[in-house]
Amino acid sequence: MTTRTATEQRERARASYDAFLAGCPSRQLLDRISNKWTALILAALGSGGPHRSGEACADGPRPMRYSELARRLAGVSQKMLTQTLRSLERDGLISRTVTPTVPVTVTYELTDLGLSLHHLMRGIKEWADTHMDVVLANGEAYDSRQR
Incomplete structure (x- = not known):
C-alpha cells in the first residue's frame, strides 16, 4: 500500500x-x-445595501454591521441571524471584525470564497424576484386543475 x-x-x-x-x-x-438566510446574507453583504435614503447602491461588496444586516433582512430573528453568521464564518465565507470602540463595533464582510458564492446567490435572488409572478400564476393554475 x-x-x-x-x-x-x-x-x-x-x-x-x-x-x-x-x-x-x-x-x-x-x-x-441553501438555507434562505444564508442566501440573503450573502446577497446583502455583496450588494452594498441601500443608501440611507433607500436608493439602491451599486458600490458592490462592503462590510456591514450586525444591525445593518438585521434591518436589511426583514423577519430574521436575532438568534437565526447570529447562528447563520457564525456558520458562514466557520465555513470561511465571511469574516468578522471586532473594533474595540465604545460600544464595540462588529462588522461582517465576504471573504474571497464568500464572494464567489455571492455571485451565484445574488443570481438566484434576482431570478426569484423576476419570476415570482409567473411561479405564483403557475401554482394557482395547478391548484385549480387539482380541484
Missing part, C-alpha cells in the same frame, strides 16, 4: 465529491448554503 501525503489525500477526496451520493460531504455543504 502506498502512503499518501495529506495534500494528495485531499486532492483524491476532492475528485470524488458528488452531492448525489448520500455520504458525500458536499451534500452537507449544499444543505448549509
Whole structure:
C-alpha cells in the first residue's frame, strides 16, 4: 500500500465529491448554503445595501454591521441571524471584525470564497424576484386543475 501525503489525500477526496451520493460531504455543504438566510446574507453583504435614503447602491461588496444586516433582512430573528453568521464564518465565507470602540463595533464582510458564492446567490435572488409572478400564476393554475 502506498502512503499518501495529506495534500494528495485531499486532492483524491476532492475528485470524488458528488452531492448525489448520500455520504458525500458536499451534500452537507449544499444543505448549509441553501438555507434562505444564508442566501440573503450573502446577497446583502455583496450588494452594498441601500443608501440611507433607500436608493439602491451599486458600490458592490462592503462590510456591514450586525444591525445593518438585521434591518436589511426583514423577519430574521436575532438568534437565526447570529447562528447563520457564525456558520458562514466557520465555513470561511465571511469574516468578522471586532473594533474595540465604545460600544464595540462588529462588522461582517465576504471573504474571497464568500464572494464567489455571492455571485451565484445574488443570481438566484434576482431570478426569484423576476419570476415570482409567473411561479405564483403557475401554482394557482395547478391548484385549480387539482380541484
